[in-house]
Amino acid sequence: MNTMTEQVLTRYPGAGRDKLIPILQEVQETDGYISKEAVALIGRHLGVPASKIYGVATFYNQFRFTPKGKYHIMVCRGTACHVKGSADILERIERALKIKAGETSRDGLFSIEVVACIGACGLAPVICVNGEYHGKLTGDAVEKIVKSYQEREAAHGN
Amino acid sequence: MEQMRANGSAISFEQGETVLSALKRAGIRVPTLCHIECLPPVGACRICVVEDTATGQLIPSCSFPAAPGLSVATHSVKALRARKTIVELLLANHPDDCLYCDRNLTCDLQKLAEELGVRQRRITGERIAQFVDNSSPAIMRDPEKCILCGKCVRTCEEIQGVSALDFSGRGSKSRISTAFDRSLNLSTCVACGQCVMACPTGALTERSSLREVLNALQDPKKTVVIQHAPAISVSLAEEFGLPAGSDIMGLMTAALKKIGFTAVFDTSFSADLTIMEEATELVERVKGGGVLPMITSCSPAWIKFAETFYPTVLPHLSTCKSPQQMLGAVIRHYWADTQGLDKKAVYSVSAMPCTAKKFEAEREEMLVKGAPDIDAVLTTRELAKLIRMYSIDLGKLEPVACDLPFGERSSAGKLFGASGGVMEAAIRTAHYLITGRELENLVVAAVRDGEGLRETTLTLGGLTLKAAVVSGLGSARKVLDEVAAGKSPYHFIEIMSCPGGCINGGGQPRGLDRDNVKKRLAALYAIDAAATLRVSHKNRAVADLYGKFLGKPGGHLSHELLHTTYQARTDLL
Ligand code: SF4
Ligand code: SF4
Ligand code: SF4
Ligand code: FES
Ligand code: FES
DSSP, X not given: OHHHHHHHHXXXXXXXXXXXXXXXXXXXXXXXXXXXXXXXXXXXXXXOOHHHHHHHHHHSTTOOSSOOXXXXXXXXXXXXXXXXXXXXXXXXXXXXXXOOTTOBOTTSSEEEEEESOOSOGGGOXXXXXXXXXXXXXXXXXXXXXXHXXXXXXXXXXX | OEEEEETTEEEEEOTTOXXXXXXXXXXXXXXXXXXXTTSOOOOOSOTTEEEETTTOOEEETTTSBOOTTOEEETTOHHHXXXXXXXXXXXXXXXXXXXXXXXXXXXXXXXXXXXXXXXXXXXXXXXOOOOOOBOOSSSEEEOGGGOOOOOHHHHIIIIITSOOOOEEESOGGGOEEEOGGGOOGGGSSOOOOOHHHHHOSSTTEEEOOOHHHHHHHHHOTTOEEEEEEOTTXXXXXXXXXXXXXXXXXXXXXXXXHHHHTOSEEEEHHHHHHHHHHHHHHHHHHHHHHTOOSSEEOOOOHHHHHXXXXXXXXXXXXXXXXXXXXXXXXXXXXXXXXXXXTOOGGGEEEEEEESOSHXXXXXHOGGGEETTEESOOEEEEHHHHHXXXXXXXXXXXGOOOOOOOSSTTOOOHHHHGGGSTTHHHHHHHHHHHHHXXXXXXXSOOOGGGOSOSXXXXXXXXXXXXXXXXXXXXXXXXXXXXXXXXXXXXXXXXXXXXXXXXXXXXXOTTSSSSOOHHHHHHHHHHHHHHHHHOSOOOGGGOHHHHHHIIIIIOSTTSHHHHHHHBOOXXXXXXXX
16 A cells, blocks of 8 residues: 555655645545555655644545545535435434544445535435435435445345 | 834834834733744734724734834724634633633633623534543643644644644634544654643643642652752742742742652752763763764653654664653662662652653653652642642742752752753763863853754863754754764754753743743853852762762663663654
8 A cells, every 4th residue: 555655656756745735636546545654655755744744635625534435425415415405414324324424434334425516416415325326315215225235234244 | 223103102113023023022012822922923813903093904913014104003992892802702612611721810811801801602603522632641632622823733843843733624623633633642742842831721731640649648658759850940930920030949849848748859969960971971982982973861852752753863862861760760769778668659759841751751661660760740830730739828938958868969950951051061071071170161151042053162181072952853853864864063962852941841831931931041040150069070969879879870770770762653643
């Protein structure tokens, strides 16, 4: 994993602070998230303290600091979905999984990400789990969906 | 000097000065929250606004340049209202915890609320529950009391060069955090406490050991002793409203006796002991081709800084323990025997101007068979609290002397309280060890008075030694980069973590007022000038300790009890 970050960094020889965001974006793309190890490496490369990198990264919603779960739930918070109650949807998922947006469950199965319009406004409110879209959701419906993934896992596990 | 107007009168200012600094010189106080005098202004909190009488506009005095023709009203109704609103906004999501807060009666925010007449919660903001971080042995962080002034962030980064803390998140989720919101003990924080000095609220405090000390004092099975660092006697007075720079050594000792400490010892004694060990080590390194430059090791935040950021420099550190730990070791492993006490029955407290000393006392390197030599460390602030708790009126006490044998000290040991002091004491003794003669002029002016880098070249017998002194970890980085690169021109370097040394330590009376620090410094120099015993090697109690117990400086027992090792900490973020 470090080597992936290192590879990204080789593309930015002698870079300074101004390259922090593009580097973070590339690292997230290759690793799926921003790890502590990656921050340490980036910090050394750019001469920026880890606390600063974390500060910058948490300012933007796009970065995550834990690996994605096996089931990555993207919750649309675009305008259409917002109007149709996506705030509730998000809250129900968070409650069902006992994690917040941007986090991953301890068993590594689920993660939640908040995204802007994912281009399915006709189906608002929408979530997308590992590429599978679920539309016209209600709080109860979304809880069922989460449960179905949990059951699927339990079945596999046994 | 040019002129502007404030409250109808002319006041003078220098080119490039801010309105705030001109006002201060004119004796006009305007409150500040985010401003740090020795750093460039950021203008974040706006509590310092004054009214421009020409335009009626409010301008932040801390960042607004003074200009000829400018006329301000510092306490117009408009300015006062604005300040009050700012405080009300800051209080909107602030806990009502004053009664239970470390800063009750000393809090800048509380004081402003009182001064500006805030009498009700007019504005209520959403409060986010956050955990108190008590993971560090030295520093406690209560994020709910944070007003996001950013002073800790700037102190940690710009003065100390550590950057353990920064702003993270955004909008209403903005907070001060370490990298990855880890607890402080897993961060690069070196426990220096300078952020505590800067913080206007109770969001940053030392981790208090008062309760442990009180419990020990009540325990009939324990013999409780205390040592106090060189900087304490010239700083404690301020906590009792006495003028800065008053030396209240005798009164403080009397107070500690009254509280019930069986013995009150002076860490300046073990500063002398440190000098004997450290000067011997330096001479050995110079003559025997050891690792040079040698760097002092009495400042525990500096030690953690080296371990975290300059692991390759660790062989340059003197292996000497700090005076606190040396005295702790001889109290437990020698003094207890002389008193017929069980080692384990001695509860050893130290009063220090420092938060990092709490961290030092707990270091695994400092444990002997799993037990610490120092059981509890109190900062100057905690010491004052302890004295108040016992309702002791310093004015009604007769001064008494510290207990022997660890009460005798040279004024060289006392100088440890100031940046440059260890160097000066070491030079006095190294000169004697090498040449057999005393320095003609004991005052080594080149290393006195100041925070930035100071250097001096000494000729001792046939040896030429280059020495440097620096305080404030941020300022130390340049010197250390040279050492790490193998390009340092020096033989001996003194590094103190806090700007100005222990007199400005992170456990001292709060605030960033350097005027008080200068007065503490002057007090130390006055003590030295008036002293008859001014060199560590003439301290008879130290010589006696070597004769009766330790053997010789740098000897076997010294190495076992008075020297230590360090660890690289590259896993911290
Ligand atoms: S930080 Fe100040 S205002 Fe806040 S609870 Fe403590 S004393 Fe009161
Ligand atoms: S104690 Fe020192 S190192 Fe730690 S956060 Fe505060 S200023 Fe930074
Ligand atoms: S912790 Fe203290 S110094 Fe730091 S931002 Fe908060 S209030 Fe300011
Ligand atoms: S707003 Fe949600 S899909 Fe467009
Ligand atoms: S003190 Fe001037 S803006 Fe904070």
